[in-house]
Amino acid sequence: MSRLLFPAAALLGIGVMLTPHAPAAQPAAEDTRLKNLFQSYLDEEFQKHPLFATQQGNHDFDDQLDDLSPEARAKDVARAKALVAALAKEIDVKKLSQDGRIDYGIWAHTLNYALWSAENDNRFEYDPRTYGEYISDSVFLLLTQSTLPRERIVENAAKRIKHIPKIVAAAKAGLKNPPAILTEVAIKRNIGAIAFYEKDIYEFAKETPGSEPLATPCKAAVEALKDYQTWLEKELLPKSKGEWRLGKEKFAKKLELELDAGLTADEVVKIAEAEADRVEREMYYVAKQLWSKLFPGKVLPPDDATGRHATIKAVLDELGKDHGKPETIVDDAKKTVSKIKDFIRERKILTLPDPDTCQIIAMPEFQRGFSAAYLNPAPPLDPKANSLYAVAPPPKDWPPARQATFFREYNSAMLQILTIHEAYPGHYVQLAYSNRNPSLVRKVLWSGSFAEGWAVYTEQMMLDQGYGDGDLSLRLHQLKFYIRAVLNAILDNKMHCANLTDDDAMKLLVGRGFQTEAEAVGKVARAKQSSTQLSTYFVGRTAFYRLRQDVQRKRGDTFNLGKFHEEVLSHGTLPVKYLPELVK
Known part of the structure; x- marks a missing residue:
């Protein structure tokens, strides 16, 4: 299953509602307050992160793309920190309904996860594939999932494609010593992106190959992506010496944040090891019943670990x-x-x-x-x-x-x-x-x-x-x-x-x-x-x-x-x- 992008939190527009001396609210009112805060958060996120907006089905910014420069991402982190502090002060969790408390918990957890990732697992610095989401997925989504009129979709796509050289520039400025395997995958995907803008896009857009308004921005994008391909292969790949292993401490913390299920990394492995043994036994029982149908006259292997494995x-x-x-x-x-x-x-x-x-x-x-x-x-x-x-x-x-x-x-x-x-x-x-x-x-x-x-x-x-x-x-x-x-x-x-x-x-x-x-x-x-x-x-x-x-x-x-x-x-x-x- 594909995973959607959750950029760092935004704060614009929330300051108006975070009044320090707000009157006491009833449970329903506190839920409404939380809902309004989250809507303001989304409004800001959509404006600053157009791909995120498109992924969520908001089409107000389909003709734009994100500023992924290191400076812009640093501002994202600052806004997220401010919002975490503001939420803790301004929302009275005790006055929320059950659903409201759950929503508050989800939002606060997501913000904290984003902040931890920015500091400890920053994909904009170690994962070249990340920029590919903006280079190609951002336009593919418009052409395959937007419900706007086709002409409007094509216009938005043409305008969004114009931003691809900026994404390439941000990748060159942001990537720092990624693991080699991630760079290798990015190289292969970028070849696919070049082919997409040279040819495939017209089929998805239901437009005549080489026709405007796509032709001119696609030509510029292909030129930028070919240059990016050279940079990936000749400059980034030789320098891609980064460690892909998170290490025990970081993995344990990230797993806790990712699962949000109250389980530790050690507990997950222990449960999984026992379950693997159980499932393998069940597989043998089924395989044994199929044996004579698939291999008539052939003797079933011995009922020991080696024989059971051979049977399956x-x-x-x-x-x-x-x-x-x-x-x-x-x-x-x-x-x-x-x-x-x-x-x-x-x-x-x-x-x-x-x-x-x-x-x-x-x-x-x-x-x-x-x-x-x-x-x-x-x-x-x-x-x-x-x-x-x-x-x-x-x-x-x-x-x-x-x-x-x-x-x-x-x-x-x-x-x-x-x-x-x-x-x-x-x-x-x-x-x-x-x-x-x-x-x-x-x-x-x-x-x-x-x-x-x-x-x-x-x-x-x-x-x-x-x-x-x-x-x-x-x-x-x-x-x-x-x-x-x-x-x-x-x-x-x-x-x-x-x-x-x-x-x-x-x-x-x-x-x-x-x-x-x-x-x-x-x-x-x-x-x-x-x-x-x-x-x-x-x-x-x-x-x-x-x-x-x-x-x-x-x-x-x-x-x-x-x-x-x-x-x-x-x-x-x-x-x-x-x-x-x-x-x-």
Whole structure:
């Protein structure tokens, strides 16, 4: 799933409302006061960070781009510090309603997280990929998700593209000794960005190739990006000696901030290790039932650690032969959707969004290199816009053998699990529900642990309710997809805290996780490109699973699965630690 950008906080306009001698407010009034403060914060953020505005569905600044100079970013940090201090003084938390207290907690936590990141994990200094979001994603969003008239969208895009040389200049001024792997990914993505502005943009804009108003700014952008490409390759890459590992202390603090779930880094790993053992046992039980069908007459391996592992691997390898091709992967994903949606309706898993605005597309070249798929939801302030479920074919520069391993990983069964996770009833459905929640705080400052946790929870839930009619291949791949989420948390910790080598990481993913080489190589690279995000899947899923079990036990015969799901999703995409008090 794609992650939205949360720039450092802004303060403009809030000073008028932060009156030091305001009269005592009733709970409803204090909630309104908080709401107004947050709206003023957003108004300032949108003005100073046009990409953020576009991502949230505000189109007032679609023709502009952010000032990313070191000086501008320093002012962002100063405003954020002032706002944290002001909120603590001017909002009486005791007078807020339950929802108001939660919104206050989310906002204050987000501001503190942004300040910690600016000081300890500043992506504008160590991650060249960050500037790519402004270079290409900023315009791609306009052309694929804005609901403005097409002519206006094209005009805004043309004006926004004119700012790309400034983004390139900011990147050159801001980047300081990044890790080599991040620079390498940025180099590949920038090649995709050049191709986007040379050719692909006209297709997305539904304009004649080479026509105005896009042609002139695109030409200037391409010139700037080619110069940037040379700088990335010749100047930045040789100097990219930075350490991608966060280290134990920073990782522990960042994980606490990212998850906001009341768990420490050590606790997460301990729980994940035990769960990995349990899931592997369950995988063996399923694989053993498939053995005689796939290998008739062949003796089942011994029931010991080596034999159980061999059984699971042989069965998965055989099942993986049923897969598509690079040119069909998007159509293959589309074919899974109708069947999944019909099942959700028939079994009353929940009420699907109507109208359905989820589009399945091939992931653009300039966004590849991080994951095999993502869901970019309709923005909260423009909920009628399209949501994009993007699927990435294997990179074109991969040799045929490596491409083949990719498709053995994302075979016909796994593609169904992926669609459940990314779209129905996973990310697309959950975030569509989230956009209905009245809290602007929860719409904008959403929790990754909630979003990813829900998506992983739905994978098992769908099969438990009968999706696939007991297809053991589907169940084995669901378990494989889940153990991947469990191992993500272990990999995340050990790569950043325990100096886990690439070879040992591959052994963990290929050996314990039964991943193909191509998938494992990509995941090791992803662990280096991010920190703590890989832990959100397991921690979030654990929270949802435990909540479901607890609520179901307490409600007994009155428990209704569909109503439970809708109740859980009705509260917005908030930190999972709040769920037990909201869903009783």
